[in-house]
Amino acid sequence: MTSVEHLSPTSTARFSLPSKPPVGPKPNIYERNLNKxxxxxxxxxxxxxxxxxxVQYTQKRVSGVNDLEKRLNTLGYRVGTRVLELTAYRAESSSKAPKRETRLLPALMAIHTQVWRAVFGKPADAIEKSVENVxxxxxxxxxxxxxxxxxxxxxxxxxxCSSFSAGIVEAVLDGLGFPARVTAHHTPTTTHPTRTTILIKLEKSVLEREDVLK
Amino acid sequence: MAIFGLWVINKAGGLVYQRTFADGLAQLTSNEYLVLAGTLHGIHAITSRLSPIPGQSSGAQVIEGETFKMNVLLTLTGTKFILLTSPAETSSSIDALLQKIYTAYSEKVMQNPFHTPEMPIRSEAFDVSLGALVNTGH
Structure with a gap:
């Protein structure tokens, strides 16, 4: 690399500018189509x-791991309430008979696929039921x-740090009427060193209602 | 053909990362590595001012010995990546590898909330991706 090349930030692909500059003023975020x-x-x-x-900001303001996870959870919760609103709007606004999930398993499946896809761009990898606790x-x-x-x-x-995602899940469940306590746990395997389990502990009232609806 | 090791020197001349990939060079104590890194930082500062055209030189890029070659990548922010290789390595493959290491650094180190800038790098993810880069490239 010559010295001239070195000083020019556009010489490598990583620093390259967008190939097509946007034409005209960019639309205001409030004027963009929510469905795109x-x-x-x-x-x-x-x-x-x-x-x-x-995470750094939060870490400076807490003492201990539990407190940090709780704060990240709260931040995620604020995202989750909006995610639920947005995904529902995107999925149901064009349908003639909009619906929302009222049963537990379809709601969990919707979180696993739709919410995950909206937030992370891919569905989650698995959804499991605990064998020990119903x-x-x-x-x-x-x-x-x-x-x-x-x-x-x-x-x-x-x-x-997935406590943030746990907060999102908690908010979505809350919004759908399934109050729960949601936590994140790091459960690494040899093939997936960052594998994370989002644990959902439902409130008693939810299970009682599910029993009645059966 | 071998990649012996990697140093990362912060903009103040402190060694923030040192790793040996293959045998072939003398094993030094961590203190000696610190001294060498500081010395190299000084040499680099001098070489960058040796150019007859002021302000145009990025300083030494390769320092070659009989048994090894020191390849320097100076980033725009002043961090230096030093790759120690055998003299037989081609400069194009070394440049490509250094760029990939720089990418790994900006992802695994700079985007890690538990890393303090200019401080020693302790990131498992960085170690893992460096290992993968050095092994697949050669």
Whole structure:
């Protein structure tokens, strides 16, 4: 690499500018069509930097891992309430008879596929029912997008930044009328070192209602 | 043909990452590595001012010995990546590898909320992707 090339930031592909500059003023975010999902994707790298700052900001204001997870959960909750609204609008606004999930299993499946696809661009990898407790369900992501570049140091072992995703799930379940407590746990396997389990512990009232509806 | 090791030097001249990939060079203590990195930082600063055209030189890019070659990648932010290889390695393959290492650094280190800039790098994900890069490339 010559010195001139070195000083020019556009000489390598990674620094290249967008090939087609947008024509005219960019539409205001409030004027964009909510249903256009294809162009609404954001750069994973930018998101990583933003989420990294979110974690650093939060970490400065808490003491201990539990507190940090709780705060991330709360932040995710605020995202989740909006995600539910948006996915419902995108999926049902054009239908003549809009519906919403009222039963538990379809609701969980909707989170596993639709919500995950809207937020992370791919469905989650598995959904499981706990064998020990009837009120527990698990959503499993083998490679969570938000943790792709995060290496948790040893002194914070047990921390799962997917608490943010857990907050999203909690908000969606709440919004659909299935109050639950949702937590995230790091459950690595040899093939998937960042595998994460989102544990959903439903409230008693939900199970009682499901029994009545059976 | 071998990749011996990688150093990452921050913009103040401190060694923030050192890893050996293959045998072939003398094993040093961590203190000696720190001294060498600091010295190299100084040499690099001098070489960048040796150019007859002021402000045009990025400093030393390769320092070659009989048994090894030191390849320097200076980033726009002043971080230096030093790849120690055998002299037989072609400069194009080294440049490509250094760019990939830089990409891995910006993803696995800079996007990790538990990393403090300019401080030693302790990131498992960075270790893993470096291992993959060095092994698949050669």
């Amino acid at each position: 999902t294809r162009v609404a994707e954001v750069s994973a790298s930018s998101f990583s930097f933003l989420f990294s700052e979110v 009120d527990e369900y698990m959503i499993i992501d083998n490679d969570p997008l938000i943790e792709r570049h995060i290496s948790v140091p040893k002194d914070l072992s047990g921390l799962s």
